[in-house]
Amino acid sequence: MSFAATVWLVMRKDLRIEIRSREILYTTLFFAVACVLVFAFGFVREGRALEDASAGILWIAIAFSGTLALGRAFDRERHNETLRALMLAPVARPALYVGKLLGVLVLLAAVEIVVVPMIALMFQANLLAHAWLMSALLVAGTIGFAAVGTLFAAMLVRARSRDVLLPILLYPITIPVIIAGVRGTAALLQAEVDVPMARAWLSMLVFFDVVFITIALWVFEPVMTE
Amino acid sequence: MMNRLFAPLAMIVAAMFAYAPIMIANAPYESTMGLIQKIFYFHVPAALTFFLAAFVCGVASAMYLFGRRPSADRVALAAAELTVLLGVIVLISGPLWARKAWGIWWDWDARLTSTLVLWLTFQAYLLLRRYGGPGSDRLGAGVAIFGMCNVPFVYWSVEFWRTLHPKTSVLPTLQPGMRGPFWFCVVAFVGLFVVLLAARTRLEERRAELEQLYLAVEGE
Numbered sequence: 001m002s003f004a005a006t007v008w009l010v011m012r013k014d015l016r017i018e019i020r021s022r023e024i025l026y027t028t029l030f031f032a033v034a035c036v037l038v039f040a041f042g043f044v045r046e047g048r049a050l051e052d053a054s055a056g057i058l059w060i061a062i063a064f065s066g067t068l069a070l071g072r073a074f075d076r077e078r079h080n081e082t083l084r085a086l087m088l089a090p091v092a093r094p095a096l097y098v099g100k101l102l103g104v105l106v107l108l109a110a111v112e113i114v115v116v117p118m119i120a121l122m123f124q125a126n127l128l129a130h131a132w133l134m135s136a137l138l139v140a141g142t143i144g145f146a147a148v149g150t151l152f153a154a155m156l157v158r159a160r161s162r163d164v165l166l167p168i169l170l171y172p173i174t175i176p177v178i179i180a181g182v183r184g185t186a187a188l189l190q191a192e193v194d195v196p197m198a199r200a201w202l203s204m205l206v207f208f209d210v211v212f213i214t215i216a217l218w219v220f221e222p223v224m225t226e
Numbered sequence: 227m228m229n230r231l232f233a234p235l236a237m238i239v240a241a242m243f244a245y246a247p248i249m250i251a252n253a254p255y256e257s258t259m260g261l262i263q264k265i266f267y268f269h270v271p272a273a274l275t276f277f278l279a280a281f282v283c284g285v286a287s288a289m290y291l292f293g294r295r296p297s298a299d300r301v302a303l304a305a306a307e308l309t310v311l312l313g314v315i316v317l318i319s320g321p322l323w324a325r326k327a328w329g330i331w332w333d334w335d336a337r338l339t340s341t342l343v344l345w346l347t348f349q350a351y352l353l354l355r356r357y358g359g360p361g362s363d364r365l366g367a368g369v370a371i372f373g374m375c376n377v378p379f380v381y382w383s384v385e386f387w388r389t390l391h392p393k394t395s396v397l398p399t400l401q402p403g404m405r406g407p408f409w410f411c412v413v414a415f416v417g418l419f420v421v422l423l424a425a426r427t428r429l430e431e432r433r434a435e436l437e438q439l440y441l442a443v444e445g446e
Contacts, residue, residue, distance in 0.1 A: 165358060172373070173372050173376050
């Protein structure tokens with residue numbers, strides 16, 4: 001089977017299960033919204049939410065809900081040992097990784113479609129002024145976060161105390177992505193929009209994505225082999 | 227070979243650490259910072275050894291992951307523990323100096339942040355090794371490789387943002403009187419790292435041997 005066909009099948013399987021139950025989507029979405037509310041109240045000053053905090057709150061919501069979605073997506077593979085079945089299939093291992101990654105990305109995109117406009121409304125941010133740059137930053141940042149997250153969540157499927165180990169391992173490694181995402185989004189959301197700065201951070205995010213995905217593809221096979 | 231060299235090497239390192247304070251005390255005072263600058267003789271060598279330990283752990287992990295040699299995993303675990311230990315020395319001696327030199331304990335500068343992130347990564351590695359259960363050795367190897375590759379990016383992304391820490395370029399410009407004690411301390415710290423690494427790896431080897439013996443007894 002070709003690489004692309006494997007990727008497509010794995011992603012379609014994940015999304016089909018998700019469309020039938022919608023469990024991860026609903027729980028993660030509600031969690032992200034709750035996260036934004038908690039942080040908005042945490043940064044209230046003189047009766048109003050702090051406007052500069054919006055970029056940070058957005059990325060915290062993505063990182064937290066992303067961790068939750070990753071954990072749940074691989075928890076499903078643990079029941080009935082389906083991950084082992086996947087690993088036994090005579091297909092390229094990296095294709096399995098890419099398929100799982102795309103499935104997680106679709107889920108996170110669905111969450112962001114709701115959370116980003118919500119933050120824009122709550123913090124009076126003009127999202128549509130630079131819609132393309134903004135969405136490029138979100139896409140690149142989410143890919144970087146999910147690329148590391150998918151690898152670690154897959155690794156931790158068989159480990160003990162995986163729920164707490166996933167964020168412990170994931171957050172230090174994804175700090176460059178979070179910094180670049182927050183600074184790039186903040187450059188677009190601040191009162192005086194700084195487009196060159198946002199572009200610089202975007203190119204950095206793309207670079208991180210390439211490096212993280214390369215290392216993950218390289219490490220996935222030996223780490224997952226029993 | 228390491229077994230025979232261990233005792234003499236340990237004694238040499240102990241003697242060097244005993245003599246280091248005398249050398250540091252005799253070194254000339256730095257013109258603007260005065261006495262506080264003396265912490266530099268321990269802070270910088272500890273930081274260099276910290277990065278060396280992280281690098282050893284990353285390389286040993288890659289060797290374990292792709293070569294499947296159990297001995298490489300034992301070296302990786304020992305180096306990870308030493309990374310965390312040296313990181314504690316760096317992260318305590320640094321703020322002590324910064325409080326006097328900059329007037330603040332901590333700053334989100336590229337060097338400080340990447341040191342902290344690297345330290346956190348190896349702390350996470352140890353937590354994984356301890357609480358991850360069976361199979362965590364290979365998972366840990368993946369984390370260590372990621373952690374090692376991540377350092378330049380953290381550094382780069384924060385430097386793009388802001389920076390305050392003195393550059394490594396101060397090293398060649400050191401006064402002649404300071405150079406001797408500085409490199410003496412570097413050698414002492416690297417020696418300490420080698421001695422502790424050898425002792426810790428040996429302990430893991432013994433533990434593995436014991437496990438084998440238990441298994442052999444149970445098998446009978």
